[in-house]
Amino acid sequence: MSLDGLQQQAMRVHDLYDQLNRRERGRVWTREEFMLGFMGDVGDLAKLVMAEEGARDMPGGRVALEHELADCLWSVLILARRFDVDLETAFRRTMTELEAAINIRLAGDEDPS
Template sequence: MDLDELKHQALRIHTLYDRHNQRERGRTWTRTDFMLGFMGDVGDLAKLVMAEEGTRAMPGGRAALEHELADCLWSVIVLAHLYGADLEHAFTRTMAELEEKLTKGHPRESPA
């Protein structure tokens, strides 16, 4: 699945959540609500990583870790949409900047 397909699926779920929240709570999530939800997911992810590393007990194992990673990716895609950010362009630009910074003055490593 490419990024456009991920975005399409993520935004479809976003729309379904909007409908659900409107029906159940009388309002949809704001951008701040999405950010706070993302922070909660990152906290859950941190606990699951600790469990994966053996420093904490958490139910769910690998499946829970993968679920939380997917939740975090969904949140990033939705937040990018809500703020009008071109995630693909921003990612490509940021990776190029990081690569330049990390390889400056060092010969490029050849792929294995």
């Protein structure tokens, strides 16, 4: 699936959460609340990565790790949409900048002899 397809599916789930939150709480999440939810997901992901590496016990195993990675991706896709960021363009630009900066540093480490 393309990034655009992932973002469309993420927005469908986002819209369902909005409907559910309106019914159950009378309001939807703000962008700040989405960010806080993302931070919670990243914390859960960190624990699952530690468990995968054998550094702690955590229920759920690989399936839980996959779920949390997907939750984090969902949050990034939603935050990009809610802040009107063209994620594909921003990603490509950032990776190009990083590649150039890393290559410059690597070239500076080469032995001139």
